[in-house]
Amino acid sequence: MLQLRDLPTQEVLERFAQRYPEADVTAIASFLMLLRVATDLSVALDACLSKHDLLQGRWWVLILLLRETDLTSTPSVLAEKLGVTRATMTGLLDGLEQGGLVQRVSVPQDRRSVKIKLTPAGQAKLDDVMPDYYTRLRLCMQGLTAKQRQDLQAILGVIDHGMSAWDFNQ
Amino acid sequence: MLQLRDLPTQEVLERFAQRYPEADVTAIASFLMLLRVATDLSVALDACLSKHDLLQGRWWVLILLLRETDLTSTPSVLAEKLGVTRATMTGLLDGLEQGGLVQRVSVPQDRRSVKIKLTPAGQAKLDDVMPDYYTRLRLCMQGLTAKQRQDLQAILGVIDHGMSAWDFNQ
DNA sequence: TTGACATAATTAGCCACCTAACTATAATGA
DNA sequence: TCATTATAGTTAGGTGGCTAATTATGTCAA
Missing domain, CATH: 1.10.10.10 (Winged helix-like DNA-binding domain superfamily/Winged helix DNA-binding domain)
Incomplete structure (x- = not known):
């Protein structure tokens, strides 16, 4: 499973927001962190299950x-x-x-x-x-x-x- | 992608907790909801991207x-x-x-x-x-x-x- | 210098999911 | 009654991820 390991810095987020006015920086940051933690959990779960x-x-x-x-x-x-x-x-x-x-x-x-x-x-x-x-x-x-x-x-x-x-x- | 559509009821969670004393009901409920929302978001993202x-x-x-x-x-x-x-x-x-x-x-x-x-x-x-x-x-x-x-x-x-x-x- | 090891990218083959098409059975209504 | 439609499960074939092995190149110490 694809696992986002590299979240954007605040500076990068703001650069994107400048290029794309539709961007809502805090929404994006929350979304990305949510996806990352969930995939991390899923990967950890896979590892646990594979031992069984x-x-x-x-x-x-x-x-x-x-x-x-x-x-x-x-x-x-x-x-x-x-x-x-x-x-x-x-x-x-x-x-x-x-x-x-x-x-x-x-x-x-x-x-x-x-x-x-x-x-x-x-x-x-x-x-x-x-x-x-x-x-x-x-x-x-x-x-x-x-x-x-x-x-x-x-x-x-x-x-x-x-x-x-x-x-x-x- | 596998997408948990059916979260356990409070009653089912408690039944599991009775069978498995290691279970922490609020931790499990939070974890499952986190996974579900994240996979829902990922599926929605797939749909959006496929249009492009x-x-x-x-x-x-x-x-x-x-x-x-x-x-x-x-x-x-x-x-x-x-x-x-x-x-x-x-x-x-x-x-x-x-x-x-x-x-x-x-x-x-x-x-x-x-x-x-x-x-x-x-x-x-x-x-x-x-x-x-x-x-x-x-x-x-x-x-x-x-x-x-x-x-x-x-x-x-x-x-x-x-x-x-x-x-x-x- | 050169042999051993490390690193970058690729290839080959596996697995879990998908869609689409199929078989079999049930339900419906003219 | 029986043609049509709906439903349950499976099969066949495709795709994106994986691991392991391969090729090529760089690094380093004896």
């Missing part, structure tokens, strides 16, 4: 299944929740089924559909990974006060809401 | 070149700043050179090395894209007060600093 022989896409699928009380879902729903195409989900599930972490179960009521079930081995894999992941995440976030965590979520909510403006013209 | 026949990787390279006062850099430095391998940078530059947006110039002083120069066509492409991008970004962030922008950067700084703890054990 997992890739991020497959791991998210396992988590989505564990969220279900019956440990079961369908490829379409999983694809939607993960924001990937159904074709991609087929590949993710192929890998997980080959590793014995999930199981495809046919559905008599609708023979087009397939149930995906988290196996005991899949649960065991999560029980192996999650404590490691949660411990790292706790350490990583421990510098934030309760108020800062609330503020962060509120700010992200505003940005998320503002994104509807992004696609306003096409 | 650009891909994100190539676009960042053009921007890195525009940051330089002589519009020039080298593949190694660009790869480092973009957080990709030099092999990947070779591919990005191939695409940009084929489109006439950058130019490879040999360096007599060190015949291993190559200078990469932003061409007038490359500048014209940026002059086409950047106003569109900056306008969208401004709209997207306009809901944030000046204080919130400062807070966001401070909070991201704390997380970034906390990430050194992530890799503490291996």
Whole structure:
């Protein structure tokens, strides 16, 4: 994954703002830092998961299944929740089924559909990974006060809401 | 790109915390929302750039070149700043050179090395894209007060600093 | 001087995602 | 009833990132 390692200096930002009057310097700086920290986190997550022989896409699928009380879902729903195409989900599930972490179960009521079930081995894999992941995440976030965590979520909510403006013209 | 569309409910988070005592619910919620908003932004950026026949990787390279006062850099430095391998940078530059947006110039002083120069066509492409991008970004962030922008950067700084703890054990 | 090592860029081949097209099944309505 | 349309999942082929190996060049110490 592409990982912005070099954020612009204040001077460079101002030079860009001079060339492009549409530029909002504090908006750009916030945006770039947000992207950078998020990709750093994602890369660190990849590294953590790879020690448990997992890739991020497959791991998210396992988590989505564990969220279900019956440990079961369908490829379409999983694809939607993960924001990937159904074709991609087929590949993710192929890998997980080959590793014995999930199981495809046919559905008599609708023979087009397939149930995906988290196996005991899949649960065991999560029980192996999650404590490691949660411990790292706790350490990583421990510098934030309760108020800062609330503020962060509120700010992200505003940005998320503002994104509807992004696609306003096409 | 994988895009988390389904954040866990408070109830699911608490169920996970019960299964995994290492879990810090507010840290997890903040982390997931951060990842989601960042990937949403990245996907929106992709959509914006594709209307100008650009891909994100190539676009960042053009921007890195525009940051330089002589519009020039080298593949190694660009790869480092973009957080990709030099092999990947070779591919990005191939695409940009084929489109006439950058130019490879040999360096007599060190015949291993190559200078990469932003061409007038490359500048014209940026002059086409950047106003569109900056306008969208401004709209997207306009809901944030000046204080919130400062807070966001401070909070991201704390997380970034906390990430050194992530890799503490291996 | 020259052998060992470091560095710059590229090439070759892998993997995870994508789009588009396909098969099979279900639902709908004239 | 049965043609049309919608839906679930998969397959086929493309793309951008990766690692590892390769080529070429520079550096440095014995």
